[in-house]
Amino acid sequence: MNLLEMLHRGEITLEQAESKFDEIIMKIHQGQSPPDWRVTLELSNYEATAYAYGASLADLVKFRYEGWPEFCCNCTNPIDYRQYGWVFSHYSNGSPGIKHIECPLSNLGQLVPM
Numbered sequence: 001m002n003l004l005e006m007l008h009r010g011e012i013t014l015e016q017a018e019s020k021f022d023e024i025i026m027k028i029h030q031g032q033s034p035p036d037w038r039v040t041l042e043l044s045n046y047e048a049t050a051y052a053y054g055a056s057l058a059d060l061v062k063f064r065y066e067g068w069p070e071f072c073c074n075c076t077n078p079i080d081y082r083q084y085g086w087v088f089s090h091y092s093n094g095s096p097g098i099k100h101i102e103c104p105l106s107n108l109g110q111l112v113p114m
Contacts, residue, residue: 002042008061017057046081050098053088059096073097075105 001024007017024040027033033040038048046068047060055063063069068081073091079098086098 001040003057004041004043004047004061004064007057008065014056014058021057049084050088055088055096059088062096069097072099072103072105074099074103077104 001020003012003017003020006012007014012020021041024033024037028035028037028040037043038045043051043060047055047064050060050063051057070078070080072079072086073089077100079086079100081098085101087101089097089099091097
């Protein structure tokens with residue numbers, strides 16, 4: 001079931017997509033569906049990772065159909081989602097983004113022990 005495509009095409013609402021997602025997870029817990037929810041929902045490894053880090057289905061639709069961010073939303077340095085090393089986040093304007101797990105900006109101003 002490709003929820004993101006269905007949502008993108010307007011075949012279902014966001015609420016319906018979330019309900020279907022929850023239904024699939026419940027079936028997995030009850031042993032009525034294969035355990036790999038990523039495969040069942042036709043998500044890429046990157047999409048499943050972003051979801052696990054807090055991305056909504058709407059955020060995933062944006063990534064899939066408008067493109068993944070190319071810059072860290074924290075330090076603005078280039079970031080390649082295919083290399084992992086990131087977590088899901090949001091830009092200051094609220095749009096979905098990703099940031100380095102170990103962001104160079106987070107290390108600025110910290111004292112380095114001698």
